[in-house]
Amino acid sequence: MIGPTIPAALWVYIGCRMEPAMMASGLLTSDGPDDTSALGRAIGRHATPGTVVALIGELGAGKTVLAKGVADGLGVRTVVNSPTFVLMNEHLGRLRLHHVDAYRLSDPADALAAGLLDDRLAMGVAVIEWADRLDGWLPEERLEIRLDTPAGLNPDVRTIAWRAIGEAHERLASAAFTDSRGEPA
Ligand SMILES: Nc1ncnc2c1ncn2[C@@H]1O[C@H](COP(=O)(O)OP(=O)(O)OP(=O)(O)O)[C@@H](O)[C@H]1O
Ligand SMILES: [Mg+2]
Numbered sequence: 001m002i003g004p005t006i007p008a009a010l011w012v013y014i015g016c017r018m019e020p021a022m023m024a025s026g027l028l029t030s031d032g033p034d035d036t037s038a039l040g041r042a043i044g045r046h047a048t049p050g051t052v053v054a055l056i057g058e059l060g061a062g063k064t065v066l067a068k069g070v071a072d073g074l075g076v077r078t079v080v081n082s083p084t085f086v087l088m089n090e091h092l093g094r095l096r097l098h099h100v101d102a103y104r105l106s107d108p109a110d111a112l113a114a115g116l117l118d119d120r121l122a123m124g125v126a127v128i129e130w131a132d133r134l135d136g137w138l139p140e141e142r143l144e145i146r147l148d149t150p151a152g153l154n155p156d157v158r159t160i161a162w163r164a165i166g167e168a169h170e171r172l173a174s175a176a177f178t179d180s181r182g183e184p185a
Contacts, residue, residue: 024170028160028177036062036147036158040069042180043143046172047074047125049095052139054131057147062158063129066145070127071097082129096124102133109137141166143173 030036043053043066053070055063064082071080074093081089082101091097098121102108121139131138144163149155164173 022167022170023163023165024173025161025163026173026177028162030062030147030158030160031154032156033062033065036065036160037069037072039160039176039180040066040071041073042069042176043172044070044073044075044093044125046175046179047095048168048172049124050122050141050168051095051125051172052121052142052169053125053127054134054138054142054144055127055129055147056132056144058149061147061149063147066147067099067127067129070125071099074125096120098124098126100126100128102128102130105130105133108134141169143169 028039030039043051047053047070053067055066057063064080067082068080071091071093074091074095074097076091076093076097078091080091080097080099087102087105088098088100091099128134128138131144142165144165146161148159148161150157150159162173162177164170
């Protein structure tokens, strides 16, 4: 995080707005798991009912690290693990957290059948790992975050490309990404 003197980690923030689709996007750099957790915590602190965080990235990219941060920011005190075998775990914090892992979904229609993406999400916060496997089935309004490990750099570096669709998620992204840079290291 950027501290008062020397930055412990560098967050690059390049925001841009694309009209008229109510969409904003940007790129951050995380220098380690603590940075990614801090970003998740900031999202959790600013999340509102109906927040959908769609996480995309390869195995080990850091999706669960970020999801655990969101839970922490929501005040969840139960253990948050990847819900790979049950598709979704629920946790109670300031809002109800629905933590989905779509890795093993062979057909997105199964997610609907399993009641994963029903009206309950509107009352709480959904964090969805492997969200690209639910392509076309996710709520249109969401904060989409893609984590990548750039080749040739320190293996703890992640690029975090985000796209916020809809006014509420734009507001969330703006507040959270400003906030996470201000968190004490
Ligand atoms: N900058 C970083 N951000 C997040 N995790 C990092 C970072 N650098 C190293 N790591 C490490 O990478 C691993 C990320 O694991 P995590 O379970 O979050 O990945 P994942 O994307 O959820 O993978 P999977 O698809 O297998 O569930 C952890 O061991 C974490 O410590
Ligand atoms: Mg995971």
